[in-house]
Amino acid sequence: MSSPEISISLKRLDHGAGLPLPAYATAHAAGLDVVSAEDVTLAPGARHAVATGFAIAIPEGYEVQVRPRSGLALKHGVTCLNTPGTIDADYRGEVKVILANLGAEPFEVKRGERIAQLVPAAVQRAAFAEVKELDETARGAGGFGSTGR
Numbered sequence: 001m002s003s004p005e006i007s008i009s010l011k012r013l014d015h016g017a018g019l020p021l022p023a024y025a026t027a028h029a030a031g032l033d034v035v036s037a038e039d040v041t042l043a044p045g046a047r048h049a050v051a052t053g054f055a056i057a058i059p060e061g062y063e064v065q066v067r068p069r070s071g072l073a074l075k076h077g078v079t080c081l082n083t084p085g086t087i088d089a090d091y092r093g094e095v096k097v098i099l100a101n102l103g104a105e106p107f108e109v110k111r112g113e114r115i116a117q118l119v120p121a122a123v124q125r126a127a128f129a130e131v132k133e134l135d136e137t138a139r140g141a142g143g144f145g146s147t148g149r
């Protein structure tokens, strides 16, 4: 059973004219593939906020996560540096994809090429309530490999 779709308003920016909108590649894909609005070459070790050519207005209570494409990561070492990137519901600037080239070869991004995927998600907001003591647990302060390798 699939959950109902939410609607996200999208405004094309001038340099985004003619590009395909973010779209699901398969029937049950979790992410909508997003394409680059620019040609850019990423040298090995370089990073760049790649333009998408659009801005969005996400409904309150949701975010959009910007996630890498595994094919680019595995074949070329190209990933989203800040994965998962967070698009806030109140952000009205251009959506950008912060690509990093962790591979050994320069990587050419072409306008219209799929560079990442957008995953809308519900957001749980919280307020921190300061206390003097926390409740005790079996784990306690153990972490960072405390249960073994």
Ligand SMILES: O=c1ccn([C@H]2C[C@H](O)[C@@H](COP(=O)(O)OP(=O)(O)OP(=O)(O)O)O2)c(=O)[nH]1
Binding pocket: 066, 082, 085, 086, 087, 088, 089, 091, 094, 095, 096, 097, 098
């Ligand atoms: O991959 C990303 C990550 C962020 N953003 C935009 C939308 C997001 O709402 C805004 C701020 O992102 P974030 O909170 O991650 O960055 P920050 O460094 O905390 O900047 P700010 O002080 O503007 O919140 O930047 C993108 O376009 N792509």
Ligand SMILES: [Mg+2]
Binding pocket: none
């Ligand atoms: Mg922030």
